[in-house]
Amino acid sequence: MQGISARHIVIALVLTVLAGLGIVLLLRVFGPDWSAYAPAVAEGYRATNEALDKLEHPVQALRRRASLADLAQARPPPRAARLGRGR
DSSP states (O other): OOOOOHHHHHHHHHHHHHHHHHHHHHHHHHSOOGGGHHHHHHHHHHHHHHHHHTOSSOGGGOOOOOOHHHHHHHSOOOHHHHTTOOO
16 A cells, blocks of 8 residues: 655645635635624524514414315314205
8 A cells, every 4th residue: 555645734734724714714705694693593582582572372282274174174064965965
């Protein structure tokens, strides 16, 4: 097996550092603007707390709305079917 020379190790390290710096530079120039992130998160927390304060019952008592399938199963059969005159 051929050994790895110190020169190759230094080249690999230098190229890795340069690639990392290039990525950081590209993200600074073209990356997203994170300055609006913190205020938006704070507003989300505020709105969530406001909505939770308006609840009359604990959150655990909340239930999902019935789906159309649930409503179809709960709906009584048509009157003709109940009287044995179906179809």
